[in-house]
Amino acid sequence: MVPTVLIAAVVGLALGVFLQKGRFCFVNAFRDFFAYEDSRVTKGVIAATLLTMVFWGIAYQFGYYQGFWTPQWGLTGLVGGFVFGIGMTYAGGCASGTLYRAGEGYLQFWLTLLFMGVGYAAFAVAFPTLENAYFEPLTFGEGVSLFTVTSIPAGLLALAIAGGGLLVYATLIGKSATTVPPEERSNAASVRLTVLLAPIAGLRQFWRGTFEYFRNLALAWRDPLASSKRPWDPRTAALGITGAAVLWFTQVSIIGVTGPEARWMGYLLSQAGVEAESYDYWGSVLFQGQGVDVTTDMVMIGFVIVGAFLAALWSGDFSVRVPKRRRLPNAVGGGLLMGAGSRLAPGCNIGNIYSGIAELSVHSFVAAVGIVAGVYVMTHWIYREVGCAL
């Protein structure tokens, strides 16, 4: 039996390295898509989520898993997610982005982390009131993962969803590749033919792209040292993150960031003499009455920072970066909104978009919509002078 703390170290380091080298950023993924239709990182995020879903579905089907995270669902996901989405766009880094950028030496993101902590603490204090005034009226049902309620084998279900996603994607890229200007279309039949051929053309393009990717991957191995110092394709990050997530799922749980961070806050406060356990939110919700102590997932996210630090140092990307004074509101405000939003949802971009969708949690579908809506609104505000594409 491998000690869990070792698994936490391996998974955390791997996540940190792949996030940093692939510049895997959820804010970038949605913000840049809305701002100027750049879908490069968006595709990486979707690929990682679908791949993880397939492997988690298979692991669940055969019983190799430790547990799902399925909070009760309702409008809390939408409201909290929206607040979180606003916060992460304003801060310039999501929950995972903040961690790896802290590791790259950005003092601004250490400040963001600090104020996320303030957000967690404020939430813990307000929790009894919020339970009656916010969670109860806005919660509609018990949390559930679709894997557990359908009669379709989980692995098959995941493959079907991923296959469906691929087909939609293939149709989209196929359409843009086979679109003929209207004046060149001879008749309606050729238009219909184009529509029918789009998925096939798209799939061929996808296959060529994938083949090209693996060929380049093989080429990169010829000079592993030089290759390792260059930035990596988001697809490499997606594959690496999936690997780490599968290991974590079979050994510990799904991947979360802000949950463990909120536990860190409780733990650090208790070390400073605050009776964190006497607050319901820390005592009975986050630490589930087990006592305020360092848990495995807390160790894991700590190692994400270490992994990102090592990767950045290796690539020559590490330096201590001092923020400009005019960006301090971004760190303070963004951090507070992320901390509070991730508790109100509950869950951050990793818990809800990456892990939550990969485990088909109903709550996370709602929360993901809220997060993306928040990014959309905030992107339009930040780009108000130069305009957004969407």
Next chain:
Amino acid sequence: MPSIDDVTNTPDELSDDRADELLEEADLVQDMMGEMCPYPQVEAKKGLQKLESGDLLVQETDHVPCTENVPQAVGDDADAQVWRSGDATYRIYLRKR
């Protein structure tokens, strides 16, 4: 672990000498040290709006993702090149089309 720079949309890299030469002829230099995405993207777009076709805008940054995101953000408005110092500072050269 392997890297696949060929498929990441990174702009062409400038040599140290060429980077310094070009910096001297820049029409607008933006200090983006310590700045986070998306502000360098927004500033680059604003800066290009002020420039004439053929003018050169240089951004100095210590934010790695900017070397990819800023050229992506300005799109067809400018041709992009990048210079990497090797110790976490970068310059992005945008020549307005």
